[in-house]
Amino acid sequence: MDRLYILIVHALDNDNTMREEAEITINVEDENDNSPVFSTASQSIYCDENLGMGQTCGKVIAIDADQGNAGDVEYKLPGAQETWYRNDGSIENRNLGLFEIDAVTGEVRLTKSGKQTDFDREKYTKVEIVVTANDAPGKMANTGLVEQKVEIYLNDVNDNAVRVVEYPGQGI
Numbered sequence: 292m293d294r295l296y297i298l299i300v301h302a303l304d305n306d307n308t309m310r311e312e313a314e315i316t317i318n319v320e321d322e323n324d325n326s327p328v329f330s331t332a333s334q335s336i337y338c339d340e341n342l343g344m345g346q347t348c349g350k351v352i353a354i355d356a357d358q359g360n361a362g363d364v365e366y367k368l369p370g371a372q373e374t375w376y377r378n379d380g381s382i383e384n385r386n387l388g389l390f391e392i393d394a395v396t397g398e399v400r401l402t403k404s405g406k407q408t409d410f411d412r413e414k415y416t417k418v419e420i421v422v423t424a425n426d427a428p429g430k431m432a433n434t435g436l437v438e439q440k441v442e443i444y445l446n447d448v449n450d451n452a453v454r455v456v457e458y459p460g461q462g463i
């Protein structure tokens with residue numbers, strides 16, 4: 292924790308009469324001795340299937356107990372590990388590079404428009420990715436890197452027009 296100390300210094304003469312008084316401010320900066328941590332085994336975010344390119348799905352959060360710069364966190368997506376869960380329960384590893392994470396804020400965004408990809412609730416229920424967090428670069432101590440599983444659930448959007456099926460010869 293950052294602490295601010297203010298010292299009042301008195302300079303006395305030999306006969307103990309005061310000559311000078313000075314105020315000294317000492318700012319003790321927090322040491323970077325904590326890595327970021329994820330408080331749960333996984334995080335869930337919910338994302339509309341028709342989200343546009345560059346739009347934010349949700350946010351991943353890691354906590355760093357340090358104060359000031361020592362508490363900054365850097366988020367990354369190591370590789371493009373994506374596990375896609377189909378509506379029928381089957382699982383596919385499809386590393387499409389569909390997601391990116393903001394290194395500073397932890398916001399997860401789509402790199403392509405959901406409409407133009409398989410990010411489609413009519414096919415898939417969720418995609419799992421792995422993100423990492425570590426102390427922001429250029430800090431005194433880099434005490435480690437932690438991983439987090441992030442489950443991105445697809446929200447169904449009404450993106451299919453009603454189809455009128457006509458049966459010939461069944462007129463009223």
Ligand SMILES: [Ca+2]
Pocket residue numbers: 292321322323324325356357358361
């Ligand atoms: Ca500290």
Ligand SMILES: [Ca+2]
Pocket residue numbers: 323324325326327355356357361362363426
């Ligand atoms: Ca830290």
Ligand SMILES: [Ca+2]
Pocket residue numbers: 340411412413450
């Ligand atoms: Ca769809």
Ligand SMILES: [Ca+2]
Pocket residue numbers: 340412413447448449450451
């Ligand atoms: Ca839909």
